[in-house]
Amino acid sequence: MSESRNETLPQRREVARPGADHWQPTAEWPAVRLRADLLRRARDFFHEHQFLEVETPLLSSETIVDAELEPIGVTIGENGENEETFWLQTSPELCMKRLLSAGAEAIFQITRGFRKEESGPLHNPEFTLMEWYRTGDGMEEGMGLLSDLFQRLMQTNPAKRLSYRDAFLEYAQIDPFEAEPAAYAQIATANGLAVPAQLGDEIDDWRNLLLLELVMPHLGQSEPVILFNYPASQAALAEIRNDPHPVAERFELFYQGIELANGYHELRDPHELRRRTEEANRQRVAQGKRLLPPSRRLEAAMRAGFPRAAGVALGVDRLVLLAAGKKELAEVMTFPFDRA
Amino acid sequence: MATYNTSDFRKGLKVQIDGEPYLVIESNFRKPGKGNAIYTLRMKNLVRGTVLERNYKGGESIEAADVEETEGQFLYRQGENYVFMDTANYEQYELSSEQLGDAWKYLKDGTLCQMILFESNPITITPPNHVVLKVEYCEPGAKGNTATNVTKPVKMETGAEIHCPAFVEMGELIRVDTRTGEYIERVKE
Numbered sequence: 001m002s003e004s005r006n007e008t009l010p011q012r013r014e015v016a017r018p019g020a021d022h023w024q025p026t027a028e029w030p031a032v033r034l035r036a037d038l039l040r041r042a043r044d045f046f047h048e049h050q051f052l053e054v055e056t057p058l059l060s061s062e063t064i065v066d067a068e069l070e071p072i073g074v075t076i077g078e079n080g081e082n083e084e085t086f087w088l089q090t091s092p093e094l095c096m097k098r099l100l101s102a103g104a105e106a107i108f109q110i111t112r113g114f115r116k117e118e119s120g121p122l123h124n125p126e127f128t129l130m131e132w133y134r135t136g137d138g139m140e141e142g143m144g145l146l147s148d149l150f151q152r153l154m155q156t157n158p159a160k161r162l163s164y165r166d167a168f169l170e171y172a173q174i175d176p177f178e179a180e181p182a183a184y185a186q187i188a189t190a191n192g193l194a195v196p197a198q199l200g201d202e203i204d205d206w207r208n209l210l211l212l213e214l215v216m217p218h219l220g221q222s223e224p225v226i227l228f229n230y231p232a233s234q235a236a237l238a239e240i241r242n243d244p245h246p247v248a249e250r251f252e253l254f255y256q257g258i259e260l261a262n263g264y265h266e267l268r269d270p271h272e273l274r275r276r277t278e279e280a281n282r283q284r285v286a287q288g289k290r291l292l293p294p295s296r297r298l299e300a301a302m303r304a305g306f307p308r309a310a311g312v313a314l315g316v317d318r319l320v321l322l323a324a325g326k327k328e329l330a331e332v333m334t335f336p337f338d339r340a
Numbered sequence: 341m342a343t344y345n346t347s348d349f350r351k352g353l354k355v356q357i358d359g360e361p362y363l364v365i366e367s368n369f370r371k372p373g374k375g376n377a378i379y380t381l382r383m384k385n386l387v388r389g390t391v392l393e394r395n396y397k398g399g400e401s402i403e404a405a406d407v408e409e410t411e412g413q414f415l416y417r418q419g420e421n422y423v424f425m426d427t428a429n430y431e432q433y434e435l436s437s438e439q440l441g442d443a444w445k446y447l448k449d450g451t452l453c454q455m456i457l458f459e460s461n462p463i464t465i466t467p468p469n470h471v472v473l474k475v476e477y478c479e480p481g482a483k484g485n486t487a488t489n490v491t492k493p494v495k496m497e498t499g500a501e502i503h504c505p506a507f508v509e510m511g512e513l514i515r516v517d518t519r520t521g522e523y524i525e526r527v528k529e
Contacts, residue, residue: 117347119369120368121368122370194380195395198396198400199397200397202376208376211375236374287399288399313373
């Protein structure tokens with residue numbers, strides 16, 4: 001091998017973004033119009049239900065601390081002393097909940113979320129979220145409102161409710177609250193799944209592999225499905241109910257195998273919020289990710305008093321994709337990230 | 341050795357798995373909203389043409405394949421082997437007819453091909469999309485028949501046979517699409 005060959009070894013990121021000549025939008029006009037129509041009808045729905053439309057910062061000093069959500073940091077200031085990192089929000093959750101503590105009763109927002117390195121047919125690092133909260137609601141009411149909205153927007157039947165455990169029992173033949181990693185591995189092998197070499201023995205990593213590969217493809221093939229009662233270890237910021245198997249009062253809507261919305265009966269306890277944030281940061285450090293600032297302002301809001309409430313975030317780009325019968329987000333976004 | 345991290349994964353990368361070079365033909369990212377991501381690669385083996393699908397966890401990395409594209413000029417045939425010269429450094433390589441696949445049908449002295457080297461050994465040869473070859477032998481065509489839907493077998497100067505319209509004559513030059521193996525048109529000298 002000559003010297004020049006050594007220098008031409010593949011470089012990282014050798015595949016470039018499309019050039020400047022790719023200036024056109026990737027969505028066709030009918031999809032752009034469909035998006036506008038869905039947004040208008042969603043606003044109509046929320047106004048009819050006495051929801052107040054609100055706006056909260058996209059760029060904030062705090063961000064959701066989650067082991068598997070990577071925010072994009074923006075550094076403000078010129079020299080080292082004045083520099084401060086702000087975070088493009090992965091969802092408007094923190095600030096919308098502070099509004100609940102400040103007296104809001106029913107609020108919604110249609111805004112952008114940012115998630116670093118999430119790129120794929122159903123992911124774009126910048127995306128549109130519809131997020132709403134209503135006080136007085138628990139998981140049951142939260143699921144009901146989500147089903148009503150979805151039915152209205154997509155002209156589907158009401159969503160079918162399916163517990164996380166029943167979904168795994170039915171489609172993966174495994175009890176997600178009892179099984180050990182070895183049992184998940186066995187199911188994966190029996191179904192011919194390609195198991196990542198470094199999956200390890202985190203039970204939630206195994207649950208998510210089977211969810212993606214074996215469970216999700218079945219969800220919402222006729223009517224939409226709401227999965228609920230998630231494992232307590234996947235509670236994020238949902239209340240945990242102390243059943244024989246403790247479950248998170250968290251729910252997700254799926255349609256045609258695609259995950260569309262995530263909702264919680266909202267956690268209210270500031271001490272538990274701090275405990276979960278610290279735990280998420282511990283997991284982040286163990287995975288070699290950076291520490292994220294604790295959610296001090298939401299903690300303070302919870303100490304001041306946080307009402308019983310349910311909240312949901314719904315991915316608008318995926319909603320448009322399903323309504324338009326498309327396969328990739330680029331077909332329903334004017335300028336996806338590689339043309340942004 | 342260069343490596344690719346899951347965040348580098350995309351279509352077109354050349355990677356090495358179990359010592360063999362693969363071209364990524366599809367790269368997929370899936371992730372539950374709350375949960376770990378799974379990266380899926382569909383890859384084509386650059387030597388054998390077989391397709392492999394693998395899943396990766398975020399943060400995993402795989403070796404980049406020491407694969408290089410260069411221009412190889414076909415020099416001559418030596419028994420069952422074909423000899424090419426890398427036009428960048430004049431290095432010569434021999435490929436077996438098995439390695440060449442159908443490419444031999446379109447090779448005449450001096451043809452410039454795309455040559456892919458893996459760890460400095462040629463693994464595939466791709467002739468230009470269009471080549472011009474001389475008709476060595478064919479049955480005479482019916483005079484005045486300009487229809488293109490009547491075809492006949494024609495033997496080209498490389499020894500390979502191709503189907504051409506009936507009006508093509510011996511000694512004429514024809515342009516051939518090497519990707520489909522189809523006749524395109526006659527070429528004036």
